[in-house]
Amino acid sequence: xxxxxVVTIPSHPRFLSVVRAAALLAAEISGMSCSEAEDIxxxxxxxxxxxxxxxYQCDCTxxxxxxxxxxxxxxxxxxxxxxxxxxxxxxKIRELDEVxxxxxxxxxxxxxxxxxxxxxxxxxxxxxxxTRHKNTDKTA
Amino acid sequence: MKIDTTxxxxxxxxxxxxxxxxxxxxxxxxxxxxxxxxxxxIVIINLKDVKYIDSSxxxxxxxxxxxxxxxxxxxxxxxxxxxVMEIFNFSKLDKVFDIYGSIEDAAxx
Numbered sequence: 096x097x098x099x100x101v102v103t104i105p106s107h108p109r110f111l112s113v114v115r116a117a118a119l120l121a122a123e124i125s126g127m128s129c130s131e132a133e134d135i136x137x138x139x140x141x142x143x144x145x146x147x148x149x150x151y152q153c154d155c156t157x158x159x160x161x162x163x164x165x166x167x168x169x170x171x172x173x174x175x176x177x178x179x180x181x182x183x184x185x186x187k188i189r190e191l192d193e194v195x196x197x198x199x200x201x202x203x204x205x206x207x208x209x210x211x212x213x214x215x216x217x218x219x220x221x222x223x224x225x226t227r228h229k230n231t232d233k234t235a
Numbered sequence: 236m237k238i239d240t241t242x243x244x245x246x247x248x249x250x251x252x253x254x255x256x257x258x259x260x261x262x263x264x265x266x267x268x269x270x271x272x273x274x275x276x277i278v279i280i281n282l283k284d285v286k287y288i289d290s291s292x293x294x295x296x297x298x299x300x301x302x303x304x305x306x307x308x309x310x311x312x313x314x315x316x317x318x319v320m321e322i323f324n325f326s327k328l329d330k331v332f333d334i335y336g337s338i339e340d341a342a343x344x
Contacts (some may be wrong), residue, residue: 108256109258112254133318147257202326203325
């Protein structure tokens with residue numbers, strides 16, 4: 096990928112399918128296998144769902160911008176919103192062994208990406224930085 | 236996502252087609268919780284045509300399973316596509332749900 100791909104959607108769950116399609120194609124263009132690209136698609140979907148749930152408190156009238164870039168660091172996805180400040184530790188998470196509804200999203204995000212972090216320099220809203228390093232086998 | 240419900244002798248089958256995500260899972264939740272409210276004894280979910288499931292879809296199934304177990308009901312999964320199975324395995328839900336190769340196998344078990 097020579098140039099970043101940027102997709103902006105309204106913060107309504109009906110548009111998550113647009114982000115999933117873009118994530119899958121961007122991952123495939125960067126050379127990932129079908130299975131790896133599916134993991135990327137799933138992770139980006141979960142991250143955008145979290146924006147709607149946590150940052151926007153289900154306000155469907157806002158915007159989410161997702162940028163895909165394949166650079167020296169690896170395959171990078173940046174998800175930006177203008178909602179409430181989020182911290183990874185505030186997002187509902189459960190142990191995989193603990194069977195109850197909810198709390199799985201972060202596991203799917205970490206399955207696909209080596210690093211998952213909010214950009215602390217962003218003053219208003221959130222900028223989530225997801226990076227999958229080159230030549231990383233995260234299928235295990 | 237499309238949901239088709241058919242009542243058979245001894246069980247109710249729910250066939251789902253398309254993508255189960257944050258947008259579509261509330262409709263699925265309504266369907267399953269209505270079944271639980273009616274205390275359906277055996278519900279078989281046919282996942283053959285499901286292309287995608289996210290954590291909200293999984294949460295919906297887990298919630299329905301717990302409701303049904305509370306009155307002795309059974310929630311069974313059939314014809315789970317490979318990619319959905321991968322997600323079930325990763326989430327360790329393959330150990331929680333009864334999963335079958337076909338609706339018939341699920342009905343006869």
